[in-house]
Amino acid sequence: MIDVAIVGTGPVGAVAANLCGVHGLSAIAFEREHQVYDLPRAAVVYDDVQRILHGAGVLDAVLPTTSEMAGAEFLDASGKRIIGFDIPPGLRTANGYPPVLSINQPLLEQAIRSGLGSHPGVELRLGQEVVEFEQMPDHIELLVRDPASGATRRESARWLIGCDGATSGVRKLAAIDWRNLGYDCDWLVVDLELHRDVGLSRLCQQVCDADRPTTVLPLAGKLRRWEFQLKPGETVDEMQSHDRVWSLLGRWLSPGDGVVLRAVVYRFHATIAETFRQRRLFLAGDAAHQTPPFQGQGLCTGIRDVGNLIWKLAMVRRGQATDDLLDSYTAERRPLAVAMVEHSTRTGQLIDAYAAMGCLTTLSGRVGPWLDETMHGGCWVWR
Ligand SMILES: Cc1cc2nc3c(=O)[nH]c(=O)nc-3n(C[C@H](O)[C@H](O)[C@H](O)COP(=O)(O)OP(=O)(O)OC[C@H]3O[C@@H](n4cnc5c(N)ncnc54)[C@H](O)[C@@H]3O)c2cc1C
Structure with a gap:
């Protein structure tokens, strides 16, 4: 019997599998798809997450796929900075890493998966979907299906980690409650590959424009992301149309400057599992939490989860700790995940509030302390 069955090998499952190898646990990482999802999603990883990737033995493979981020700012509708910060080139945090790296998620995932070859006790099974499981006193039994042929087989493991994404079948089969923390908002997400340098900022920018709150940020290399909030009455079809996308992008660039990789309306959510x-x-x-993207914390929070969990499983497996240690996983990770979801939600609400207030210069004295708390009281701190 293997130690750990990992259901879903997106970035979080792939980091978990590498950490299992590093800590001497045997593991099978099941993944329904044959290829890494090929469109950009997460935009950044913070310094503490780079440290976890280092511990998982994959940071050297990941770094060439990233760029150092230059800072972040809130802008008014005219493009004037309200508040922000610039990260000096070459700055390293107390962890010894750049404060924040821009990423290209498909390349990041491939780099993380490439580490799995160095762990003989860890197996990646692509095109394998976990469809059922049953908890026994001393192990878990799984039913695994090949979606192409429909063939099924049984596996067993000491523990199971559901890393199967926001619509997690594992969470649903276990009937673990999924609580809405109160942010549901539609945004058009546009990812674009630039053909040439058109002088765009290397900072993450929140444009607090009453007409349309917008996020603009660099991904790694030539990739750029725009996120446009939908107005009441706007439909998904009209927002995703070629003409509308280029009319929204027109403030920054024209069609000859790059190719749109994806223009899709997403509903940003703030949700948390009742227990981990x-x-x-x-x-x-x-599978455990969904975070609005305004602080770039969705993926990072997930990698922190498995950074917290895997060494504990290894200690229990080696008899160096009792099963009680595993209760500290929910106790430690869930409050921090809630804090990240709420912090990201407040940032989204702050963008809306600034945009709605419009007259930023006269109001900045009143909302300044709130903004200061949002910018410096949470994850945008690298001391
Ligand atoms: C448009 C967009 C923008 C985003 N922007 C940001 C951002 O700026 N910053 C940020 O940090 N995050 C962002 N995110 C979120 C980020 O992409 C996710 O947090 C991250 O991908 C989560 O990783 P994961 O491994 O938990 O889940 P996923 O990446 O969803 O991976 C889950 C995997 O499980 C597999 N799977 C599912 N069910 C089964 C099963 N039964 N058996 C086997 N395999 C299964 C799936 O095929 C998938 O590969 C964004 C997401 C989107 C969609």
Whole structure:
């Protein structure tokens, strides 16, 4: 029997699998798809997450796929900075890493998966979907299906980690409650690959424009992201149309400057699982929490989950700790995940508030302390 069955090998499952190898746990990472999802999603990783990737043995493979981010700012409708910060080139945090790296998620995922070859006890099974499981007193039994042929087989493991994303079948099968923390908002997400340098900022920018709140940020390399908030009455079809997308982008660039990789309306959510542990089962990543993207914390929170969990499983497996240690996973990770979701939600609300107030210069004295708390009281601190 293997130690750990990992259901879903997106970025969080792939980091979990590498950490299992590093800590001497045997593991099978099941993944329904044959290829890494090929469109950009997460935009950044913070310094503490780089440290976890280092511990998982994959940071050297990841770094060439990233760029150092230059800072972040809130702008008014005219493009004037309200508040922000610039990261000096070459700055390293107390962790020894750049404060924040821009990423290209598909390349990041491939780099993380490439580490799995160095762990003989860890197996990646692509095109394998976990469809059922049953918790026994001393192990978990899984039913695994090949979606192409429909063939099924049984596996067993000491523990199961559901890293199967926001719509997690593992979470649903375990009937773990999924609580809405009160942010549901539609945004058009546009990812674009530039053909040439058109002088765009290397900072993450929140444009607090009453007409349309917008986020603009660099991803790694030539990739750029725009996020446009939908107005009441705007439909998904009209927002995703070629003409509308280029009319929205027109403030920054014209069609010859790059190619749109994706223009899709997403509903940003703020949700959290009621518990991250149910006996032999654990939830991690988007399966455990979903975060509006304004602080770039969705993926990072998931990687922190497995950074917290895997060494504990290894200690229990080696008999160096009792099963009680595993209860600290929910106790430690869930409050921090809630804090990240709420912090990101407040940032989204702050953008809306600034945009609605419009007259930023005269109001900045009143909302300044709130903004200061949002910018410096949470994850945008690298001391
Ligand atoms: C448009 C967009 C923008 C985003 N922007 C940001 C951002 O700026 N910053 C940020 O940090 N995050 C961002 N995110 C979120 C980020 O992409 C996710 O947090 C991250 O991908 C979560 O990783 P994960 O491994 O938990 O889940 P996923 O990446 O969803 O991976 C889950 C995997 O599980 C597999 N799977 C599912 N069910 C099964 C099963 N039964 N058996 C086997 N395999 C299964 C799926 O095929 C998938 O590969 C964004 C997401 C989107 C969609």
